Amino acid sequence: xxxxxxLSETDxxxxxxxxxxxxxxxxxxxxxxxxxxxxxxxxxxIGGILAYFLAAIIIPKRPWSE
Numbered sequence: 458x459x460x461x462x463x464l465s466e467t468d469x470x471x472x473x474x475x476x477x478x479x480x481x482x483x484x485x486x487x488x489x490x491x492x493x494x495x496x497x498x499x500x501x502x503i504g505g506i507l508a509y510f511l512a513a514i515i516i517p518k519r520p521w522s523e
Contacts, residue, residue, distance in 0.1 A: 472513035
């Protein structure tokens, strides 16, 4: 069975990106969020914010049929 990454509908704070990544890799979304905050500080906020919103646009929502 092929795994696909989707935005999380149940574990989301803004768009569900971190929750979806956590579900895909089978790890706690809090760890993903902490890594994202680290990315924000390393890239002076611009890169982290841009990466988040690009991921929110690129990662699809889960289809209703699944």
